[in-house]
């Protein structure tokens with residue numbers, strides 16, 4: 001059993017003075033194992049986004065540690081974090097993940113270009129990924145000509161194509177209707193099972209969270225409950 | 230690739246804004262090119278006006294003559310100098326002149342002035358005296374001919390064919406001498422100083438009157454085949470005739486006032502250029518910021534997925550570079566189209582006298598290769614520099630903050 005991400009007493013406080021300080025993450029201890037399909041759930045403002053950003057090296061914690069594949073990233077510099085995110089983390093956000101002036105194919109290629117992946121390899125992976133997320137034939141469409149669900153699939157394909165250790169998705173279905181949302185989650189689940197990709201995603205939606213194999217309940221920046229099915 | 234391609238496509242996200250920015254920069258470049266072409270045209274006009282009227286592009290005098298036109302300081306043997314000038318391949322034309330202060334009187338009035346003895350044929354190739362004849366006719370070499378400026382004519386209350394008496398001083402002796410002339414032509418140069426003060430007579434008569442001998446003269450005016458040669462002090466015209474007794478100077482040295490005006494006019498272009506591009510730069514900065522603000526969320530995502538800040542900054546700089554390149558192409562084409570008209574038809578001025586120089590009524594703009602090479606390079610540099618601040622701003626975007634912005 002491999003641990004992909006581990007947080008140790010992770011804290012992220014906002015605000016300067018005692019009274020106005022918000023504890024967006026408050027001594028959070030989470031271990032994410034390889035191949036897990038985890039949902040972080042909790043009411044608005046409970047700290048889901050904060051924890052995902054900290055795990056992905058997008059933000060620096062006030063205190064505590066984040067280990068990614070055994071490496072402590074909490075103290076890394078901006079440049080190191082940037083390369084870390086490029087090579088080891090896949091991000092999917094709620095919406096507008098894609099570059100509007102690039103086609104689906106070019107969007108999927110983007111991170112691979114940053115990584116310096118060879119053209120032939122890139123083209124191969126693009127094809128493969130488009131097939132995996134069920135978008136074969138739409139490679140030349142720009143995001144504006146894709147539905148919300150299709151755009152999110154391209155975002156998943158882009159994340160997958162860069163071969164990250166883990167994909168972090170912050171409310172990836174929040175802007176989709178529930179049928180499309182569930183279909184998107186099925187794609188993620190499929191990638192999780194068939195390709196052993198580790199996913200952590202946040203959601204409000206009951207139907208969505210029911211698909212997760214592990215639920216981390218958050219409230220006021222704290223982990224309230226961590227249940228594995 | 231990528232960055233350039235991405236930058237290029239980004240330009241068409243808000244085509245209207247891009248077009249407006251391009252127009253702003255290209256109009257500035259066009260204005261700058263036309264200003265430069267106008268300045269060149271004007272300088273040319275001034276130079277021609279000064280060199281073609283009377284001065285020529287170079288002059289040879291006896292040392293010291295220019296200080297106060299001492300009639301005794303004349304070149305005794307012009308034949309030798311004229312000989313060498315006629316064999317000089319850089320020289321187009323030359324003419325010897327006598328110059329002396331005189332009293333000119335009609336039956337009604339009297340005035341002081343300068344009387345030039347000129348070689349009618351030689352002057353025709355060198356100065357505008359022949360062209361300036363408004364009424365009557367140019368000198369033909371017949372006895373007692375005199376050309377006087379219109380203003381002087383008005384002062385003396387005379388008309389064509391009237392008799393006037395010219396009182397001169399003989400060289401060396403200082404004796405007064407008088408001669409009677411018949412007004413054969415009235416001149417209009419459009420330059421008050423000349424129209425009011427100068428009269429022209431045949432040089433042979435002048436030489437006899439003031440006793441300069443058959444080959445004496447006070448001045449030899451020279452015109453080059455290539456007017457630019459006036460700046461080349463290493464030329465034989467200058468080196469051969471600058472001796473202990475003679476001086477040979479270009480018009481630039483003879484008329485310091487005008488040469489400094491010309492020097493200053495190039496600063497004019499510079500200042501206009503700076504103002505134009507300060508304004509254009511602000512426009513560029515403004516539009517780049519607008520386009521960045523619209524994309525803050527997108528930039529947040531790009532950074533989140535591993536784009537380096539430098540690359541993001543570079544993207545913005547490439548965007549401004551592309552805008553600059555397109556603008557330069559548009560600006561140059563526009564400027565060439567406009568100068569197609571202004572260099573042939575000209576920009577009307579109305580008659581004016583500028584610092585003692587007659588200007589023709591229009592400026593023909595002048596093309597110069599630097600207008601489409603040098604000026605656009607400045608424009609590109611300035612535009613890219615204007616992109617630096619927005620680029621820096623974009624590179625500093627913090628992804629967690631950018632991602633919080635709801636669209």
Ligand SMILES: Nc1ncnc2c1ncn2[C@@H]1O[C@H](COP(=O)(O)OP(=O)(O)OP(=O)(O)O)[C@@H](O)[C@H]1O
Nearest residue numbers: 014015022023024043044045046047048049050051
């Ligand atoms: N940059 C910030 N400055 C100040 N407070 C912040 C900042 N970011 C987050 N917070 C606060 O931290 C707390 C947790 O926010 P977070 O975005 O992690 O919640 P969330 O669980 O993702 O909520 P939602 O379901 O609405 O997305 C909130 O109270 C929020 O107001």
Ligand SMILES: [Mg+2]
Nearest residue numbers: 048049050170
């Ligand atoms: Mg959130």
